[in-house]
Amino acid sequence: MNWLGTPASDAQPGVERYLAEVAARLPGSPRAHRDIVAELRSGILDATDAHCSAGLPPAEAVQAAIDEFGDPARVADGFSAEIATGLARRAAVVVLVTGPLVGVLWIVTAVASHIAPHHQWADLPPGLQVGVPLVAVAAGVTACGALFGIAATGRLTRWLPDLCRRAPAAAAVAGFGAIGAEALGLALLGAQLATAAGTLSPWPAAAAAAASVARLMFARRAAFRCLAIRTGLT
């Protein structure tokens, strides 16, 4: 097996060169292209068999099959749009699903630390009074971006195929929203630690902080990848 996952018996240098040319133009990692490359390979080998059966000598049959599949750039363009759509959809789903999970950990922290529901809103430190609504705004932006990204990559695109083009941008908005929400959450934790560290319940706070850091890192990676793929599409 080579890096493209070819069984040695089917390896044809011309075919592998063509597949490598397609793969080199696809966004994302080679691992993500493995199934696409395998499917194209089996198609080209089927085409080669068909040309052989029609009477071409093997070497010419391979070349005829490659010619029949068309310009590698054009094949890659077709798949790039699909890969971008899939990437945007996954990013939007992960960001949307993890938001409430991380949120619950912060609420547990607030309850365990006797910040909520024991304090009236007016009694809370000014940092929290400003920070919590900002987190809510960031979460709202995230949810809107993510929901649009999911809608723009699903069944709706049967009727509105061009909607997919907007999905990477929407997923990037969701990603930046999530970065904002998590960074604010961590900043509020930092402020609380600096001013009233003794009141915080350590385990829930540590779990919430770890979850926020993980989500922030995922969102950052996803947002920049979606931005990059969006630029590549236009």
Place this chain on the structure above:
Amino acid sequence: MRAETLKGHLDGILLAVLEPEPRHGYAIMEALRDRSAGQVDLPTGTIYPALHRLERTGLVRASWSTVGGRRRRVYELTSAGRRALETERSTWRDFSAAVTALLQPMPLAVSPQ
């Protein structure tokens, strides 16, 4: 027939080819050529992204299967795909009837002497 001419109809054509039975990519291409008596001859590589798009939108379902030692991705219509094909058929019938009527040669208007 070039890809540009087929633009907008490729999805419906792929669904129609998959209606009788599930097929893998190259068999779909062969069926396209056979059923159009060689008139449809797209670069074969371009139908694969179209099939992936149909899969994402739930109109076809794909699965890997090994036949004769070669792994192939086999596509079959979903029930949503069958419904979409019916819609595509009736839209096309209306469209082609209208365009046929419009392209019909008209008797030339006789100018008054």
